[in-house]
Amino acid sequence: MRHGRQVRFAALILGLGLLTAVLVSxxxxxxxxxxxxxxxxxxxxxxxxxxxxxxxxxxWRALIPPAARVGFPTLVCFRWIGESVNTxxxxxxxxxxxxxxxxxxxxxxxxxxxxxxxxxxxxxGL
Numbered sequence: 001m002r003h004g005r006q007v008r009f010a011a012l013i014l015g016l017g018l019l020t021a022v023l024v025s026x027x028x029x030x031x032x033x034x035x036x037x038x039x040x041x042x043x044x045x046x047x048x049x050x051x052x053x054x055x056x057x058x059x060w061r062a063l064i065p066p067a068a069r070v071g072f073p074t075l076v077c078f079r080w081i082g083e084s085v086n087t088x089x090x091x092x093x094x095x096x097x098x099x100x101x102x103x104x105x106x107x108x109x110x111x112x113x114x115x116x117x118x119x120x121x122x123x124x125g126l
Contacts (some may be wrong), residue, residue, distance in 0.1 A: 053079050060100075060121040068113040070104070078103045097122050 035042055057075040064070075081103065082096030089095055097118050104114035 025067050053083060056121075056125070059124065060117060061118045063105070064117040065110075068104070068108040068110040068117075070107055074107065075104075084098070094122075 014062050054076055057072065059081040060079065061069065061072060077101050082100040084092050084096070085091060085099045086096035091098075101111075101115045101118040104117065105111035106116060
């Protein structure tokens with residue numbers, strides 16, 4: 001178990017380092033001006049992306065057995081993380097589903113139910 005914590009800590013440090021590098025290299029005042037110039041359009045785009053993720057999370061929640069079910073906001077967060085992995089990383093659009101299954105399994109301590117719910121959700125989505 002200790003090895004897993006060390007790996008997570010190293011990944012956290014690496015991620016924070018990368019975030020710092022991006023923020024230092026970015027022109028933050030210009031980015032803030034661009035977002036301000038877009039105005040409410042940014043909020044509408046965020047809402048447009050949030051709604052399908054929330055609906056998909058509700059469908060996924062229905063596929064999880066009651067004993068392993070977690071709260072809706074937690075599933076929305078897991079779904080959002082999975083979508084982000086699929087979008088940002090070169091994981092052939094299935095890496096996010098693996099991440100969702102692992103997150104749910106870690107939260108509920110029921111890896112079989114978590115994996116089965118993600119496979120069923122993925123299949124229904126196809």
